[in-house]
Amino acid sequence: MTDPETRTARAAGSSDATRWERVVLRRPSLVLPRLQALMRRRGDPAGARAALLGAFFILERWGRGAELQDELQVALTQLRSKKGSAAAGEAAEFCEALGRMHYQRGDYVEACNAWSQALDLADDDSRSACLARIGLAHLCFALGDWARGGRVLDQAELHYGPCLAHDPYMRAKIALNRAASLRATTGPQAALSTLQVAVASAVEAGHKDYQAEAIWQQARCARDSGGTAPAMQLAQQALDLAQRSGxxxxxxxxxxxxxxxxxxxxxxxxxxxxxxxxxxxxxxxxxxxxxxxxxxxxxxxxxxxxxxxxxxxxxxxxxxxxxxxxxxxxxxxxxxxTHTGPEPVAVDVAADPGPGPDLGAATQGLRTLADVGRQMAELLNREHIRRDELLALATQITAEAERLGQSLAQP
Incomplete structure (x- = not known):
């Protein structure tokens, strides 16, 4: 954990990043040549690296982020050779950027490695760590592991929470991913209120990309709910906005x-x-x-x-x-x-229980069933119920009950 002064400084830094991103998003064609010139200016390596990340931010939206892969990798290698927390934090930013590039292209294993390296390098409550966790949630979603993806997203929001008030860009990003998770696990209606948060945060950040993405997700929710006409209208609106922003x-x-x-x-x-x-x-x-x-x-x-x-x-x-x-x-x-289940309960049974049912195993089975039942009760009490988690617990109960039955049936 970091002290309050460090968190305050990071919040201020987040505001600076938000203002910088707003300029880049609103005038990308104007800003890109200036960033490219700064990338090649000698005498200010830190400024050149910041310009490189800015140029990647623009080209990534246009589907051209791979053009800077070699330069991103060189900068990362240089930073990894340096000592100190500042160099490690900056290296984490480059790992996170490379993770996004690999993910968009479909190199999922490389993206997984890059984002895990970012988390190893970054402070737990930093912006780059939050972005890396969101990226790992994407990978979980791509595999259909919505439960784990949702928990990783929870951790992204939890660790970065103190800075979110100053960072509408990140609020929009988290809300978009949360909505995608809710739509898949709970249903389209559960995602709509989160998408409203995403739209409001994107407008505050001046981020038309995320406004368009939120509208596209609203279109998917309408489609899932059987509303073909509103879905088509929203999808066309998202397409028009995405075309205007590139x-x-x-x-x-x-x-x-x-x-x-x-x-x-x-x-x-x-x-x-x-x-x-x-x-x-x-x-x-x-x-x-x-x-x-x-x-x-x-x-x-x-x-x-x-x-x-x-x-x-x-x-x-x-x-x-x-x-x-x-x-x-x-x-x-x-x-x-960081989600963990109940600790296994030790059962003191004799080494040789003798003939008859294995009472030690039966006792352990009953305790396991009780623990899983409590987990299911907690899940059902949540505001948003994740269907995949519920199914996983039901499967666990069924398997444990079958094992228990076999244990009690032994002569």
């Missing part, structure tokens, strides 16, 4: 959603636009989704040859995402998931 990842996502909401040639047109944008920003995950949509549409039209081609492309791209190796990577990051 946020090509969201342009592709909105086009994909519009393809899912329309039919025939119109749907094909949107899916084709998604694929074009996904290829331009080198997002393999989005390319795979676009190929999958095109495969379904071609099959519906009776065009089995093109459908087979798109299906094969989808499978090829998904195989490159490294998802099969990610579970082990995420398990290695369990130290960042």
């Amino acid at each position: 946020y090509r990842w969201l342009q592709a996502q909105a086009a994909l959603l519009l393809s899912e909401l329309t039919r025939d040639d119109v749907a094909l047109g949107w899916a084709g636009q998604t694929l074009t944008l996904a290829e331009a920003i080198q997002s393999r995950a989005l390319q795979a989704a676009a190929h999958g949509r095109l495969a379904d549409l071609m099959q519906a039209h009776g065009e089995l040859g093109p459908s087979w081609h798109h299906q094969q492309q989808r499978k090829r791209l998904e195989s490159t995402l490294g998802q099969s190796r990610l579970p082990a990577q995420l398990e290695a990051l369990a130290r960042f998931d």
